[in-house]
Amino acid sequence: MSDYVSVMGLEVHAQLLTNSKIFCPCSAAFGLDPNTNTCPVCMGMPGVLPVLNRKVVDSGIKLGLALNCTIENRNVFARKNYFYPDLPKGYQITQYENPLCSNGHLDIEVNGSKKRIGIRRIHMEEDAGKSIHDEKEPLSYIDFNRACVPLLEIVTEPDISTAQEAVAYLKELRQILMYLKICDGNMEEGSLRCDANISVMKKGAGILGTRTELKNMNSFKNVQRALDYEIERQIRLLESGREVEQETLLWNTSLGKTFSMRSKEESHDYRYFPEPDLIPIIVGDEWVERMKDTLPELPAARRQRFMELYGLPAYDADQLTQTLDLADYFEQCVHLLDSPKEISNWIMTEVMRVLNEKAIDIKDLLVTPSMLIGLVDLLKKGTVSGLMAKEIFTEMADTGKSAADIIKERGLEQVSDEGALKDLIKKIIEANPKESSQYRAGKTQLLGFFVGEVMKASKGKANPKVAGNIVKELLEP
Amino acid sequence: MLDTARIYRKNDMSPERHVEKLLSRIRQDTLNSFVTVDEEGALRQAVISGKAIEWGDEDLIQGIPVAVKDNICTKGIRTTCSSDILKGFIPTYDAHVIERLKARGAVILGKTNMDEFAMGSTTNTSNIGPSRNPWDMKKTPGGSSGGSAAAVAAGLCDVALGSDTGGSVRQPASFCGITGLKPTYGTVSRYGLVAFASSLDQIGPMGRSARDVAILYDAIKGYDKRDSTCVPKNYAATSLDGIDMKGLRIGLPDIFFAEGLSHDVERSVRFAVSVFRELGAEIVPVDLPRIRYGVAVYYIIAPAEASSNLARYDGVRYGTRHGDDKDLFEMYCETRAKGFNSEVKRRIMLGTYALSAGYYDAYYRKASQVRTLIVEDFRKAFESCDIIAGPTVPVTAFGLDEMLDDPLSIYLLDIYTIPANLTGIPALSIPCGFGDNGMPIGIQLMAPAFMDHIILGAGITFQDHTKFHEVKP
Numbered sequence: 007m008s009d010y011v012s013v014m015g016l017e018v019h020a021q022l023l024t025n026s027k028i029f030c031p032c033s034a035a036f037g038l039d040p041n042t043n044t045c046p047v048c049m050g051m052p053g054v055l056p057v058l059n060r061k062v063v064d065s066g067i068k069l070g071l072a073l074n075c076t077i078e079n080r081n082v083f084a085r086k087n088y089f090y091p092d093l094p095k096g097y098q099i100t101q102y103e104n105p106l107c108s109n110g111h112l113d114i115e116v117n118g119s120k121k122r123i124g125i126r127r128i129h130m131e132e133d134a135g136k137s138i139h140d141e142k143e144p145l146s147y148i149d150f151n152r153a154c155v156p157l158l159e160i161v162t163e164p165d166i167s168t169a170q171e172a173v174a175y176l177k178e179l180r181q182i183l184m185y186l187k188i189c190d191g192n193m194e195e196g197s198l199r200c201d202a203n204i205s206v207m208k209k210g211a212g213i214l215g216t217r218t219e220l221k222n223m224n225s226f227k228n229v230q231r232a233l234d235y236e237i238e239r240q241i242r243l244l245e246s247g248r249e250v251e252q253e254t255l256l257w258n259t260s261l262g263k264t265f266s267m268r269s270k271e272e273s274h275d276y277r278y279f280p281e282p283d284l285i286p287i288i289v290g291d292e293w294v295e296r297m298k299d300t301l302p303e304l305p306a307a308r309r310q311r312f313m314e315l316y317g318l319p320a321y322d323a324d325q326l327t328q329t330l331d332l333a334d335y336f337e338q339c340v341h342l343l344d345s346p347k348e349i350s351n352w353i354m355t356e357v358m359r360v361l362n363e364k365a366i367d368i369k370d371l372l373v374t375p376s377m378l379i380g381l382v383d384l385l386k387k388g389t390v391s392g393l394m395a396k397e398i399f400t401e402m403a404d405t406g407k408s409a410a411d412i413i414k415e416r417g418l419e420q421v422s423d424e425g426a427l428k429d430l431i432k433k434i435i436e437a438n439p440k441e442s443s444q445y446r447a448g449k450t451q452l453l454g455f456f457v458g459e460v461m462k463a464s465k466g467k468a469n470p471k472v473a474g475n476i477v478k479e480l481l482e483p
Numbered sequence: 484m485l486d487t488a489r490i491y492r493k494n495d496m497s498p499e500r501h502v503e504k505l506l507s508r509i510r511q512d513t514l515n516s517f518v519t520v521d522e523e524g525a526l527r528q529a530v531i532s533g534k535a536i537e538w539g540d541e542d543l544i545q546g547i548p549v550a551v552k553d554n555i556c557t558k559g560i561r562t563t564c565s566s567d568i569l570k571g572f573i574p575t576y577d578a579h580v581i582e583r584l585k586a587r588g589a590v591i592l593g594k595t596n597m598d599e600f601a602m603g604s605t606t607n608t609s610n611i612g613p614s615r616n617p618w619d620m621k622k623t624p625g626g627s628s629g630g631s632a633a634a635v636a637a638g639l640c641d642v643a644l645g646s647d648t649g650g651s652v653r654q655p656a657s658f659c660g661i662t663g664l665k666p667t668y669g670t671v672s673r674y675g676l677v678a679f680a681s682s683l684d685q686i687g688p689m690g691r692s693a694r695d696v697a698i699l700y701d702a703i704k705g706y707d708k709r710d711s712t713c714v715p716k717n718y719a720a721t722s723l724d725g726i727d728m729k730g731l732r733i734g735l736p737d738i739f740f741a742e743g744l745s746h747d748v749e750r751s752v753r754f755a756v757s758v759f760r761e762l763g764a765e766i767v768p769v770d771l772p773r774i775r776y777g778v779a780v781y782y783i784i785a786p787a788e789a790s791s792n793l794a795r796y797d798g799v800r801y802g803t804r805h806g807d808d809k810d811l812f813e814m815y816c817e818t819r820a821k822g823f824n825s826e827v828k829r830r831i832m833l834g835t836y837a838l839s840a841g842y843y844d845a846y847y848r849k850a851s852q853v854r855t856l857i858v859e860d861f862r863k864a865f866e867s868c869d870i871i872a873g874p875t876v877p878v879t880a881f882g883l884d885e886m887l888d889d890p891l892s893i894y895l896l897d898i899y900t901i902p903a904n905l906t907g908i909p910a911l912s913i914p915c916g917f918g919d920n921g922m923p924i925g926i927q928l929m930a931p932a933f934m935d936h937i938i939l940g941a942g943i944t945f946q947d948h949t950k951f952h953e954v955k956p
Contacts, residue, residue: 094795
């Protein structure tokens with residue numbers, strides 16, 4: 007098996023978060039009742055014409071800049087002709103020659119080593135409708151709500167060698183799309199779709215093998231499984247003296263296998279030609295500059311900055327920059343309290359736990375950065391113990407109350423007052439004569455026992471550090 | 484139309500009375516010029532227009548009966564493109580031009596016959612059979628806007644809308660002795676015009692005089708954001724006074740008077756040119772070396788675009804479906820095999836071939852490049868003249884049964900009209916005489932893009948000095 011290397015390129019379709027569709031004024035929203043979000047234009051009625059939504063070009067330019075691409079000055083749309091019931095006009099309006107963006111790259115990291123994946127092109131196009139097949143009867147329905155929804159197609163160079171790299175690329179790309187706020191990145195709902203071209207060759211062969219195209223991988227996990235499966239399938243074929251057929255395959259998640267969708271002979275001749283209903287769209291320097299000004303700090307740069315500026319470990323920086331909102335949350339906290347690592351720990355443990363339990367986004371969390379800092383501050387001052395702080399945080403997330411209010415309501419202030427504690431500790435020493443004498447005889451490990459007793463007696467309100475000092479003072483000569 | 488507007492204001496006749504009269508003529512029409520007549524809608528608007536005129540409405544379009552080619556979408560009125568595949572298709576929207584006309588109080592009489600999907604020069608390929616030429620019932624009115632031309636010439640309507648992809652307004656105008664304009668590409672919105680070849684199609688006004696055509700053109704032209712190829716600019720009204728021909732340079736390309744031109748057409752066109760000369764125009768020779776490739780270029784680009792534009796008629800969402808009990812592929816095949824006539828299928832196949840992998844560069848790309856060269860020819864020619872003149876069609880209207888099996892000869896008849904579509908420039912056909920067989924002849928005037936008012940002005944001046952347009956069949 008290790009005699010072979012695999013060569014892959016990915017084609018990703020990202021559904022854009024524009025208000026309206028790419029060529030008509032219908033909403034581009036997801037999840038409406040079938041065929042309620044259509045008009046004569048997206049239904050392909052006779053005599054209607056497409057009009058370009060320029061926001062789609064905005065999104066394309068932004069992504070192109072984020073992926074280090076050259077932006078095309080003169081953009082021409084093309085028709086891709088084929089018959090399918092969910093394709094209303096009998097052609098898809100897309101770009102063919104001179105795509106909006108080309109010659110870019112995206113750096114990924116796999117197992118600690120960096121790799122640069124070339125971006126061949128990014129182009130704008132419209133989505134098709136959705137066919138829904140009745141499982142009981144031989145009937146099909148079509149929902150045209152999705153027809154004409156804007157997509158960016160992002161095509162890599164054949165620079166990807168393993169399924170792991172493919173997933174790393176996809177994750178990085180998804181993160182960028184989300185940072186740019188141009189795609190919600192939801193693979194399950196199909197707003198981010200991935201197809202792959204795969205071939206294998208003997209090491210050092212120098213000539214690429216026959217490639218297959220693989221579709222229908224709707225999660226990172228499925229991309230990993232499907233690519234691994236397909237690479238292995240191709241190697242097995244070659245090992246057994248057979249040939250790989252050029253064909254389009256579908257990944258079947260439940261069976262964990264790929265199936266042939268169409269062979270090379272059945273592949274379409276799309277008869278591309280320039281779309282005569284749309285005029286060329288000129289993207290001048292001014293437009294590109296305007297988009298450049300709107301670019302946020304991208305995930306890779308932000309990760310780097312988090313490590314350098316805040317001294318965070320790579321793992322922390324990676325976790326905290328998963329989404330733009332989370333990274334912003336972290337930075338807002340740090341601006342309020344200069345304890346990056348402590349805040350990072352809080353976010354990676356308690357904040358993440360609550361987000362997962364509640365299945366919500368950071369922006370829906372009731373605990374604002376200033377509230378979280380309020381809590382961390384109380385913890386640092388010793389007003390509450392670490393254990394209590396976690397409990398308080400949970401309540402803050404449930405109720406939206408501040409830490410101070412909760413502490414006041416529940417009387418949770420930590421007792422650090424030495425006088426009050428001394429009386430309590432004296433009683434505990436008297437109640438435990440055996441341990442007291444052992445401690446006095448030099449068995450100082452019993453300090454923990456005494457502090458534990460103090461905490462128990464104080465119902466956790468005692469400041470353990472202060473309590474420990476008093477125990478020492480009373481029992482040590 | 485201008486006469487009708489005056490009659491309305493003189494209280495000699497109400498719009499309702501006028502429309503009733505036309506509807507009764509249409510009911511007895513033997514020319515097969517209409518596919519659908521909207522009597523109810525027409526009369527309803529006529530009554531409203533009558534009131535508006537009583538109250539002093541001065542709009543020349545108010546209450547004017549208009550016939551509309553059946554490839555222009557009309558809300559609530561069947562729009563079939565004379566095709567079985569759209570039999571019973573009722574649009575839920577008006578074309579931009581219809582919106583414009585309705586807003587001005589025009590009376591939409593109904594939809595006129597045409598070659599199926601505007602592919603043809605005779606109306607022979609219509610699913611309801613051919614229209615007839617009012618000058619001779621045995622002859623074709625031309626096409627594809629033959630129904631509109633016949634209806635105008637026979638006085639079944641005041642004016643009509645046609646569409647012109649390679650001459651489909653001008654050729655039938657010439658054959659029927661009326662005036663027809665193919666406006667500058669991008670001055671009239673194509674929204675709602677059922678596409679044949681998107682980069683060539685343009686809706687055009689047809690009438691009995693250049694003045695009527697100018698008024699109708701002014702009513703339909705203008706920017707529409709729903710058509711991206713529509714040019715956003717200020718459109719001035721066209722003067723109805725005609726233009727001073729003194730000092731105007733009219734270019735005559737030799738190639739328009741070369742082999743294939745029948746002698747009677749040449750005689751009439753040269754006579755018309757002499758009229759312009761007498762009115763003060765300067766006649767200059769111009770060279771258009773590459774328009775001899777026009778027909779070849781057109782018959783690659785137009786079918787290529789058509790093969791894609793007509794893909795939407797698949798029986799899935801609207802229109803006629805055949806083979807419903809079979810699988811998807813067979814349903815497609817049967818729907819399209821039965822729904823389209825042979826000329827449409829021929830052009831779909833031509834276009835599909837021209838765009839196929841391995842042939843695109845040799846055909847479509849090459850044709851597009853030659854198209855650019857033809858644009859360049861005209862640009863150069865217009866450096867030495869203001870108008871280019873020549874015959875609209877090499878021949879007069881021919882018999883209904885002639886040339887049925889000879890598509891190539893029919894294609895070649897478009898030789899003079901095609902260049903204006905390939906280059907986007909405006910072109911006007913006006914009556915300028917009669918052939919040996921008594922059939923009308925048209926002269927074509929072309930001008931640089933957006934100079935529609937120049938050729939309309941020249942047409943108006945010409946008609947102020949000639950009577951050809953006043954002769955009735």
